[in-house]
Amino acid sequence: MKIEEYLRSRAAEVDAALVELIGEYRPKVEPKLLEAMEYSLVSPGKRIRPILVLAAAEAVGAEARPLLPFACAAEMVHAYSLVHDDLPAMDDDDLRRGRPTNHKVFGEGIAILAGDGLLTEAFAVMSRDRAAPPVERRLAAIRELAAAAGAEGMVGGQTADVLAEGRAADLPEVESIHRRKTGALLRACVRIGALLGGADAASLERLSRYGETIGLAFQVADDLLDEIGDTRATGKQAQRDRARGKATVPALLGVERARGLLRELRARSLADLDGFGPNADPLRGIARTVVDRAL
């Protein structure tokens, strides 16, 4: 299967699972809250994080479909982080994935609550009775997601980002922000898929490295698309980061050296998958796709 086809079919599976999940809440949750949660969760998106969960499980020989709830949980954490990051007190963005941001539609209070709800329900979904994998693995997956999303991960990265705004951050600082703000969750998605799929220690180690590499590549590619001003590809206002004086890797390295770094990251992430057979082809395809869209 070609990677484009794989990504499309997996994204459709994830989308269907997300719609079903929201539907289950419908009778029990404050309608306005659920509407706001749904608005940001079931919005246009590539679903790269949930797909990484599924593809990593496949890479270690496990069946992907039973892990859909965990894939959804990863997307819920991602969606929550976007809703909160966009708030006026944070990045103050009006546009996200080509649509008005959550607080523009629902107001700040409901947007904060929708984010809180998405974050909390991610853990609810992962700890549900009927989720399939053995309890030890599920607990490990929860541990991964909490660590990636928490104070040492996404929340810490966003804090550093907020605090760095308006002053000149250098490359190590920018990379440290990226590693926590974006990289940690992408890496966690790969690890969650691997852990739930029953990876042995050596495979988990290699896949973690792959996840880390892909995490950095993803952010550099995103910033590069922003830098060269492709609003259509990113769904955000172009050069928004630059306009507010936010340091990015391409802004610090220049476009050409950033492209060089991306090629290197692509090679490294493929090398991390060397010991794996054709089961890891989706992960290989993802590495190529993430990088190539910005070259």
Next chain:
Amino acid sequence: MKIEEYLRSRAAEVDAALVELIGEYRPKVEPKLLEAMEYSLVSPGKRIRPILVLAAAEAVGAEARPLLPFACAAEMVHAYSLVHDDLPAMDDDDLRRGRPTNHKVFGEGIAILAGDGLLTEAFAVMSRDRAAPPVERRLAAIRELAAAAGAEGMVGGQTADVLAEGRAADLPEVESIHRRKTGALLRACVRIGALLGGADAASLERLSRYGETIGLAFQVADDLLDEIGDTRATGKQAQRDRARGKATVPALLGVERARGLLRELRARSLADLDGFGPNADPLRGIARTVVDRAL
């Protein structure tokens, strides 16, 4: 042991555990973020939620101390909810437990992130490798906390509260808001302690009822103290709810009938504990203490 003594010594244990927990994050977390998390977590408070976790475990004959991390997690979720509820986009409070609210000290952006961090780390703490109870029970405890904190619980209750502001809510609506906003977490704390302590189905059922009763009593008592204007006892600005036209049970029933309801709730919660021996004395003492402070 007298209940005042019990509450004091348990609160001291919880406080020590919270301080230790924050200390473990210190080298790894953005200092400003940790400072904001610590400000609202290790602030003066009765620690009623973590104490309920410990006391419920005791009631079913389990040892309380190994459950301290779970008790801390409950307090983290409580602290997060206060930080977010106080935000300008929500209740817009300047004072909490007698001190400036988190966003007044750290700014809105950091306050939102501190809340996000506390919420997420609660799940990290509960899923840690070294936590003691068997994995099945820990997963059940995570499920309880997520359900109580999530869209059907606290987040839903706060949404309903925000949406109800400024218009006249009736008694069933006010009770429904309370049940989700405050009651769900208090009930979950009792259930978490019982589940981790290995309660059988019948004990869990009775303790759940106790938790529900105590949850409602707690909110009515709090609102009553607000209504009669005792800033010292609540740590909040007195009659704040009334000033902003927020409906409360005492405002709807009148002070005397609200006191009658409290007495009834005290009796009911004690009856819920009928089948339990002296191990449940702390839970009995908590029921009396919660109610009696407002009579």
